[in-house]
Each structure stands twice: as structure tokens, then as C-alpha cells.
Amino acid sequence: MPKTIEMIVSLKVPDTTAITALQTLQKLGFEKIKEVIRADYYKFSIDGDEEKFKNKISKVDILVNANKHSFDFSIKKDDTTKILVKNINEDGSVLLSTLKNRLGFDNTKKVEKAVLWSLSIESDETEARKIAEKAAKELLVNEHYQEYVIF
Amino acid sequence: MPSKKPNIAVVYFPGNNCEEESLKAVLASGMDGKIVRWNQRKEISKYDGFVIPGGWGYEDRIRAGVIMAKDPVFDIIKKEAENGKPVLGICNGAQALVECGMIPGLKNKAEMALAPNKNPFVSGYYCTWVYVKAEQDKDRCVFTKFIEKDVVIPIPIAHGEGRYITRDKELLGRLIKNKQIIFRYSTKDGRIEENFPTNPNGAMYNIAAICNKKGNVMAIMPHPERASFIRQLPDTIDLKNKSVGYILEFEKPAPARLIFDSMKKYVDEEIL
Numbered sequence: 001m002p003k004t005i006e007m008i009v010s011l012k013v014p015d016t017t018a019i020t021a022l023q024t025l026q027k028l029g030f031e032k033i034k035e036v037i038r039a040d041y042y043k044f045s046i047d048g049d050e051e052k053f054k055n056k057i058s059k060v061d062i063l064v065n066a067n068k069h070s071f072d073f074s075i076k077k078d079d080t081t082k083i084l085v086k087n088i089n090e091d092g093s094v095l096l097s098t099l100k101n102r103l104g105f106d107n108t109k110k111v112e113k114a115v116l117w118s119l120s121i122e123s124d125e126t127e128a129r130k131i132a133e134k135a136a137k138e139l140l141v142n143e144h145y146q147e148y149v150i151f
Numbered sequence: 152m153p154s155k156k157p158n159i160a161v162v163y164f165p166g167n168n169c170e171e172e173s174l175k176a177v178l179a180s181g182m183d184g185k186i187v188r189w190n191q192r193k194e195i196s197k198y199d200g201f202v203i204p205g206g207w208g209y210e211d212r213i214r215a216g217v218i219m220a221k222d223p224v225f226d227i228i229k230k231e232a233e234n235g236k237p238v239l240g241i242c243n244g245a246q247a248l249v250e251c252g253m254i255p256g257l258k259n260k261a262e263m264a265l266a267p268n269k270n271p272f273v274s275g276y277y278c279t280w281v282y283v284k285a286e287q288d289k290d291r292c293v294f295t296k297f298i299e300k301d302v303v304i305p306i307p308i309a310h311g312e313g314r315y316i317t318r319d320k321e322l323l324g325r326l327i328k329n330k331q332i333i334f335r336y337s338t339k340d341g342r343i344e345e346n347f348p349t350n351p352n353g354a355m356y357n358i359a360a361i362c363n364k365k366g367n368v369m370a371i372m373p374h375p376e377r378a379s380f381i382r383q384l385p386d387t388i389d390l391k392n393k394s395v396g397y398i399l400e401f402e403k404p405a406p407a408r409l410i411f412d413s414m415k416k417y418v419d420e421e422i423l
Binding site: 016021087090094139143144145146 | 221
């Protein structure tokens, strides 16, 4: 039975995309959104030893550059409202091929890639969810080729 | 004949990189023009038409064209387009027109996307010469007044997100019915083949350019400004080959220049 491993890779240096997203959202009237953090999200299906995989994948330069990235193997539980955005019909085959054929990750069966947005919103949970939904539709997602979940 | 030349704003956003070539194509077609920065909003309405050039506006942050599309300058451009002024979005400019809902412009919101390319050999950015075929009669769109239906034009593409796509199952039918699909990727002899390399990015219905219902706004993914002089064409194109050895021939217009010539004709006849 393949195991599932999530990896979240974020920038240690200032993230200009997240800053632009915040500024644009505020210009669009989302005053209650106070901070935006962006991270790359990967989900791997693997056979074999989980710890060995985690140790090796975090050292692969194409996903994590230790000079500018930090990484984690679970989504941090905090007060932010999160939007996970994934391109529809993107099967991760290019990344999978690189991992298997060039970097020796023979036990990797599947890779999914997405973008994880964490929004700090000044409101209660119900309203924050509504605001995040609106922000997704107005800026962070184009539903003609992307899908998203909010949590 | 109007006493003045059309005055075109090439609207530059931070990160665009095709503004100079776009302006050259505008000038070569006999129009006046200027590169106008995105934040010079006060003066933008005085121009007779607009070109939104290619590049990486705002570094394509979030996704290609979306931050440009949310810029207040687009509110003015939208209004001017409603008054009939022509707007040509090239590559990154096309992405912005789609994101802001001016193209296809049926619901005043993003009705489609320019999604990442689907290409069997190259992931991401892809740059090559292709052919596009004019899909409509020449008077359907402001930018094809000199381009007869079925004419095939050599033109380069250079993008990572150029695949016209929509989740609206009825939209393609409406675009066909409204005659809004202006150019489609084709072979050199005009055959529409849906697979790579004829269709270089997997766009639905081989779409390379779409206009709005009125016909005065067009979003084109290939770069007409990079195919406006014979010297810009690759050696594999007959027109270029015939000119080798005759340096003055190289400065003559290549077929894609007709898009800018058409813009001039429209502004001369309808705006000035």
C-alpha cells in the first residue's frame, strides 16, 4: 500500500508574489486580510521507507534550495484560513519523471503539486471562510483551469 | 482622409518587455504612438487606441496577466473600448484581457483562461515559429481589415501559458456562432490539425486569437510585432529567402504587419 507524504516549501526570503497578492487584495477591498503567505505544496505517493524518502526529498535542489527555502512535512495548524490551489488535469508527470529518472526516486508512484495560500483575516471563522472564498474567486484562482479547497 | 495620424498608447506594465517592438510596428504602420506607463492614467484617454504588449507584467505573480488585469488603468481602457477604441493585447497583454473579462467579453468577468501549455516535449515556456489562419471575413474584426479569410500568416509564439481553455461548455459554441475566433493555429497550407506541433500549446479549437463581440478588442497569443518586417522572419520562410542579398527588402512589411495596418485603417475611418 503506497504511503502519502505531504511537503510544504516556503520562502525564507521576502515573497514578492505573496506581497503583491496582499496589496492587490487590499486594493480590491479586502481590508480584513492582513497577511498573505504562499507556499508550494507537494503530495507524494511512495513505496518504501518514509523517513528515508523525507530525508532525501528535502535535499533535492529542484524542490528545496536550503539558501532560500524552509520546508515542513505537514501543514501548520494556526489561525490562518488556507486555500489550496491546484491546476486541473495536471498529473505531475514531468516532476515525477525527473524524480524517478534523474534523481533516483524509484519508489515514487505519484506526485501532485499545488500552491498553498495562508490568509490572516481579521474576523471569526465563518466570515473568514467567506472572505477567503471571495478572494479565491476574485484573484487567487482561475476556475477555468484551477480548482481549490478552503480549510 | 483624416488630417492627423492615429495616436496609439503602448501601455507598459512593470515586467513587460515587448513594448519597443510593439511601438515600432505601430509606427511602421503609419500611426503615431508612445509607450505609456501603467500609472500614467490621467493622460491615457487621449489616445486613439491601445496595445498591451507582451512580457511578464508583475513577473506573472499569482498567474500570467492577473495582476495587470486588476490594475485601475484597465478600468479606463475598458471604458475607451466600450466607446469603440481598438485594444490589441499581445501575449501577456492577451492574458490580461482574458483575466479582466474584456475577452471574450460576453459576461464582464473571466470566462476562460490562458492555461499552462500542453506540449508533449517541452514543459513550461515554449518559443517557436508557427502559422495562424484567418478564420473570419476581413471586416469581422478591427485587426483583420486587410487580412482575407483563410489567409495563413507566419508568426512566432513565446509563452508558457497560452492554452485557451474554458469550463463553460457552451462558450466555444457561442464564440464560433459570434465569429469571435479570429486566428487559429494551422499548418503552412492552412490545415487545422489539433495536435502538436501545429497546435503548439494545446489550445481548444486551435485558438490563437479571439476578439470581443464588437470586434474592436483582440487578444492574440502569438507576436505580430515580431513578425512585422521581413528581416524578422526566419530563413525557413520563403518571403525571407527571396529577400536575401537585398538589404532594403528586409525592411519591407511581413504579413503580420497587416494587423497593425488594419488598426490604423479602423482608427482613420471610425475614431478620428
